[in-house]
Amino acid sequence: MTSTASVNWQAARSAAAKIADRWNQPGEPGGAITLFDVATLQGEACGGLANLTTKEPFAIDSVVRYASVTKHIFAALALLRSDAGISTDDTLGQYLPQLKAPMSQVTVGQALDMTGGLPDVRETLSLLGVSVYNVTDAATLIDFLATDGSLNFPAGTEISYSNTGYRLVETILKQKGILFEDLLQRHIAQPLDIAFHAPETWFDIVPNLTPGYWKSADGWKTSSAGLHLSASGSLTGSLRSLSSWLQSLLKDSGPGAGVLKHLSQPRALNDGTPTAYGLGITHSQIGRHQLLGHGGSHAGYKTYFLLHPEHKIGVALVSNREDTASYTALLEVMSALLDTPLPARSTALVNGLYASQAEPYWLNVTDGVASYLGAAENLYQGEDGSAVSLSAHLPMRLQMKGSAIEGEIGLAKRYFTPIEPNDCLHLIQGRWFHPESKAAFDIEGDKLMMGVGPLRASGTLTSVGQGRLLVSMPDGPWEKSFCLYFQGYNVQLISNRSRVLTFRRDECRISWEPTA
Incomplete structure (x- = not known):
């Protein structure tokens, strides 16, 4: 008692x-x-x-x-x-043969414990321009997941929140009636x-x-x-x-x-x-x-x-x-x-926008709140002097290293330096499209435009250097934040829960002139 x-x-x-x-x-x-x-x-x-x-x-x-x-x-x-006979050591592909590798190789345990690297369906759809209000059904979402098989990171190498594992395990049960x-x-x-x-x-x-x-x-x-x-x-x-x-x-x-x-x-x-x-x-x-x-x-x-x-x-x-x-x-x-x-709140990290060198990742620090890839956590004073989050699904342990920030996020080592903006907008103007889903967005001046007709939304662009731009734009009751990572004729879209989409430059130019 x-x-x-x-x-x-x-x-x-x-x-x-x-x-x-x-x-x-x-x-x-x-x-x-x-x-x-x-x-x-x-x-x-x-x-x-x-x-x-x-x-x-x-x-x-x-x-x-x-x-x-x-x-x-x-x-x-x-x-x-x-009584479904499912073990946490079983792979998703044992029950869902339509999944492609490496997604099919993620274990049931990894799918449920947030180490599977599974891209979150809702966040992925949002990056494609699908509104939070658009209706989707279970079967088409599984088909959508089965088209690629990519992961946000190799399964078992870090922890990052995703709803997709629970959706997939529920599908396994449904197949068993x-x-x-x-x-x-x-x-x-x-x-x-x-x-x-x-x-x-x-x-x-x-x-x-x-x-x-x-x-x-x-x-x-x-x-x-x-x-x-x-x-x-x-x-x-x-x-x-x-x-x-x-x-x-x-x-x-x-x-x-x-x-x-x-x-x-x-x-x-x-x-x-x-x-x-x-x-x-x-x-x-x-x-x-x-x-x-x-x-x-x-x-x-x-x-x-x-x-x-x-x-x-x-x-x-x-x-x-x-x-x-x-x-x-x-x-x-x-x-x-x-x-x-509770531990005291920490303001040890200097306010500002930081970016990693080797990956398209970023960190925004504002008055003791750290936002990593668009997901924010309050920071507290750790016993070793680090600034730590109290979150199990987004653990952070960070400290200043000169003007840089180093430590761990999601149990993976991270190193960030203050951003060094560059003017790359003139190189990336125009339409970028995702062949598999037929989604597209346009960069017009310093804005990103996504959607059609009266549903067309505008996002602001912020350079974080090395061919990377942050996008902030509305998504229903929320503001979504993601990174555009340009590599030649391709651009990756990176957010906290979805890092698997690659868009391509649309080189097709169709002109129309009236006949005489």
Whole structure:
């Protein structure tokens, strides 16, 4: 049972209440936080609205999209409850012969532990100009993945987040006639009497679903997304239901029996370097306390949970607003609960834009936040004086080396120097196309133009030297950032989760003149 002498429930309730109170702004969405041990909800804090139309207040029974919190539940069901006979040592190609090498050679374990180098489908589509709102289905996405087989990096050489592995493993189960929703109802929802569901699209009916919201320049907007959800992030439910499931994990009995032990087993790179990401479960640390958890982010929804298996306690958060910093918020609550301060934020890295020399990678540092290939992490003071992230799926350990920055990102060694811009725009004007997908973009002056007709979007270009330009342009509720790496008549498109697309210069010139 929980050692109540070692935790401070009152301090944690106060911390949760302060976070929830920030959502209590007129006409704004909100969220909720729970604190629990194996038997009891020890506290809850709610703020903001569940529905901006009806003005219904947000509560722990408000139904939301859990997004990537789905991952550990799917991994548990697929590996422990499905009777599918899948091993983490099996390769994806054993079950999906349509995949090409090297993708086909990625193991199931690597696909689920973020070391597989699998390009993320959503981010790859975005680089092709496919909007977050465009509708796609499961079968065509698998066909899309099977057309190439390229990886972001050799499997097992670094860690980098991608949803694709979970999509592929779900496809393996489907081919065996096993559906995620059926497993979910039989092994978790019905035994615990909770309302978990796994819709496959954004447009499927989910009972009592709370809308998600994002804030544009002219106010709050209702979120939506067209991508087939997959078991990487399809789960829906309330915070109360999620807390019940997490209590089952902490009890290590009933539906949660053996799950945490199995999913949190140490994983490693090919060279033996241990990672902090298990199978849909992350390892993190506050002081001497070892925590397990995971987060989720869909357009307009944020989710996170942190568990302390030794003390058998946990905290969880759900929100229906895009701007919620869920991980940071729960770190504050868990810090109060354990009466253990978080490490101090670090500003040791000098603000600026940096680029690597040998690869088309970049790092943007702004007031203690490091954005690597467009993915940002807060930096904290490491014990060795380095600036570190507390992220398991994007670990950073960096320090200044003169005017340069060196260290590790994703457990791979990285070295960055301040950018040295060059004027290459006049050399790359015109159309660039991707033969396999028929996608294209145009460089017109200092802008990148992508899309057709009224959907044509414009991105700003920033030189980072050596034939590389950063692009920043809107993608629904987000701003997407990627690099153009020019090599003769080819250009690679590089982002945090997708580094496999190569466009070519369109040399075709068609002129038209009226006949006399």
